Amino acid sequence: MAKDLMFQDEIKEAVRDAYAGISAGAGETVARWLYSDEELAEVPPGAVAWALGVGNPVRYAMLQPGEVVLDVGSGGGIDSILAARRVGPKGSVIGLDLLEEMCERGRTHAKEAGVDGWTEFRRGEMEDVPFPDGSVDVVISNGVMNLSARKSRALAEIFRVLRPGGRISLADLTVEGELPPEIANDQSAWAG
């Protein structure tokens, strides 16, 4: 049991260090693969530059005005801002990220986008979401669930904070078959 916990802590530390150590996101090239021109026009350039996701969860989330959205692993805020555009000022968006510096980037970009009045960013962990039961209408995330060493725990937390009838739209990477162990066990591959 102790060895397993140590392994989980090592993964969390590796992910935290990897994200804390980068000075830019994947950038506009990647963002253009994932988002339409119209969607990219809705967010400030800084949020586009800091995009680190692997899909477009907002496009599939069918967000409605007035809904409360939680963006797990909000990073530079691109998906939180897109969500904020859709729920409008009668709704709200909360970006949750492991790193305070990412939250600060999200706040800056939300302010530039003019959605900061109903969009906030909080530091926290997906395995211990700092929100009450049933307090959220929709949970989105983008390339984040795979980073958790405790995926079932993270999903249970998402389930807990959703209201009954609430929904999720998660973008992530799946891998079929085995990767060579030198890749599967590499810290960079875990974080990426």
Next chain:
Amino acid sequence: MAERVFAAKLQGAGFADVWVGGHRPSGIDEASHYPLFTEEVIELMRKTLPTDRHDHVATGVIVKARKPADASELGR
């Protein structure tokens, strides 16, 4: 994590109507744009993965699901 494992974990957490779609192949060239992948691990991928997997190492997906509206939905 394999797609079926992801879906099973969601069902295990209690979610209903699990849907997986929006499949998009993701290869080594795409990974190289992400600063989280070091040059060393990108090179390692090129060396250790068969050439026919270089354009499709992983698959980007969208997973949607719903929390049951009430207890009567659970276990259906």
